[in-house]
Amino acid sequence: MGQIEWAMWANEQALASGLILITGGIVATAGRFTQWYFGAYSIVAGVFVCLLEYPRGKRKKGSTMERWGQKYMTSVVKLFGPLTRNYYVRAVLHLLLSVPAGFLLATILGTACLAIASGIYLLAAVRGEQWTPIEPKPRERPQIGGTIKQPPTNPPPRPPAEARKKPSDEEAAAAGGPPGGPQANPIPVTDEVV
Amino acid sequence: MGNCVVNHWFSVLFLFCSRTLRKQLDHNLTFHKLVAYMICLHTAIHIIAHLFNFDRYSRSRQATDGSLASILSSLSHDEKKGGSWLNPIQFRNTTVEYVTFTSIAGLTGVIMTIALILMVTSATEFIRRSYFEVFWYTHHLFIFYILGLGIHGIGGIVRGQTEESINEGHPHKCAESFEMWYDHDSHCRRPEFEGQPPESWKWILAPVILYICERILRFYRSQQKVVITKVVMHPSKVLELQMNKRGFSMEVGQYIFVNCPSISLLEWHPFTLTSAPEEDFFSIHIRAAGDWTENLIRAFEQQYSPIPRIEVDGPFGTASEDVFQYEVAVLVGAGIGVTPFASILKSIWYKFQCANHNLKTKKIYFYWICRETGAFSWFNDLLTSLEQEMEKLGKVGFLNYRLFLTGWDSNIVGHAALNFDKATDILTGLKQKTSFGRPMWDNEFSTIATSHPKSVVGVFLCGPRTLAKSLRKCCHRYSSLDPRKVQFYFNKENF
DSSP: OOOOOOHHHEEEEEHHHHHHHHHHHHHHTTOTTTTTHHHHHHHHHHHHHHHHHHHOOSSSSSSSOOTTHHHHHHHHHHHHHHHHHHHHHHHHHHHHHHHTTSSHHHHHHHHHHHHHHHHHHHHHHTTOOOOOOOOOOOOOOOTTTTTTOOOOOSSOOOOOOOOOOOHHHHHHHHHHOOTTTSOOOOSSSOOOOO | HHHHHHHHHHHHHHOOOOTTTTTTTTHHHHHHHHHHHHHHHHHHHHHHHHHHHHHHHHHHHHHSSSSHHHHHTTTTOOOGGGGOOOOSOOSSSSOOOOOOOOOOHHHHHHHHHHHHHHHHTTTTTTHHHHHHHHHHHHGGGGGHHHHHHHHHTOOOOOOOOHHHHHHHHHHHSSSSSGGTTTTSSSOOOOEEEEEEOOHHHHHHHHHHHHHHHHHHHHHHHHHHHHHEEEEETTTTTTTEEEEEEETTTOTTEEEEEEEEETTOOSOOOOBBBBBTTSSSSSSEEEEEOOOHHHHHHHHHOOOOSSSOOEEEEEEEOOOGGGGGGGEEEEEEEEEEGGGGHHHHHHHHHHHHHHOOOOOOOOEEEEEESSHHHHGGHHHHHHHHHHHHHHHHHHHTTTEEEEEEESSSOHHHHHHHHTTTTTTSSSTOSSOOOOOOSOOHHHHHHHHHHHHTTOOOOEEEEOOHHHHHHHHHHHHHHHHHSSTSEEEEEEEEEOO
């Protein structure tokens, strides 16, 4: 169990709580229940939580699956720096957000779920986890002519591929003759072209 | 409230996904997920309906206008008169929240829903694949869910008119004249209500009993002694365990669940059996792919501490058993997916050794696709012995296998090109040369179709979904329209 990043689960839980808050809020507002203005609050709080939690943080080990279209929210969430990076802040924020929704039965489920998410975030914060944005990888521009291999610069006989060293070494070796090269040529090799 | 019935019906089906039924694990999981989505949907509908319902009750209790709703609400909670009330909200200043948290139905409802939400959020694909333990342990909250479901309806808050009362004064007749109910000479009397008895236990009783039986069976099986006869450490962190258990009998390509109490008490992990039924032991090959497997391999690597105890449950069946039903079989194993085929090929070897010529299968095409051969050097030995066996028996054409190395670089290819003339492959030592890259399935399928124009060909895959898609497409494309000519049937396993 040592490799669990609790923040990842807290993130899923918080996202679900946001959706539940929105649903409960819509039901309370549409049905004009008593004290339905708490329902209106719940919708707003739910939307805020969903937007905050939508971009998934980067895992410490291994690759992270991004949610579809999360890069737009990532850039926004990144702007707040330590406020969104630190999980203590998130834990407290979620706890505070969940309280007003607890006054209405329709949204109390959202309160409970968000409070649980807050608890898991607290656990994550205690274990030193942090939210790191998933950066898009810089696109590798194909090097023009990068895959063209230079022809061998030393005359035959040449050592086989696995023993071949860098071209600069080889030139020196070929010019210096045996035994400095990777292959000891039995007959000294000289370049006869003047 | 009719949707509670549907909700409960789904809980029933949910629990029926027990492994004692001989179905593929994969189908069970898909069904389980489908039922889970339905339960979530119906829970949402159920809760929303109750929310509206309770709000109406609350307003009726507050109403002082002498309307039908307020009169119905005022029906007494007095036990002496039999408690023929309708509105569960007793007093004017009782809030719906109070009723929710003080009634059995409300409290169990809240607990069940929270358990359900926690189970669902920890079961998303991302969490499951990355942090399996979170998923596994949280999913055991289902115990609270089922318990809550059983007692949810005990309070009888959902009320209906008693039969007697309906006979005396049917709502169609008497609803309009509610001002006169208390008059002694009116036709209609005050209606009486009683609580509907709880029904959910009827739906969940049978599956819960089945599940408990299965857990007891699993416990009993796990207590039986497993003797580890041989431990082999293969390169690239693959551990082979050869074991014996009394009364254990297997078929090709089956899998077992393994538990190691010293590593984790509750976790059971599935592994395909890599031994053949003809052998006197059963074996599994375990690759390091997560916390549990790495800890297991480390535990077995210790030379000086005693071997950890292993518990085994199984074997459970998969589609591999069907391989011998086909005249021509195409087996495709990708990466670790080669394991069920190890069992099949070994079994074929033994069948040949015993000169079992009643084998329906006449030809096998085996494709092994992997990123690096180091991980499967254990499989090389098997293929080498099979090669020799086939030569000895003069049946060289029976097994046609090709290896594909997808993780190649120019160095490897350079080596291969240099050693082109050698009789055996430099990477694997087998007679069959390794190919680089992925197989071109169109070519393979058309070759097979032309070589066996009148056969039924079974295609078996153990590997990733994308490969399954391309193989399925090829099967459709190369199956002839004429049912007497070549037909390809696709069978897939997923681990």
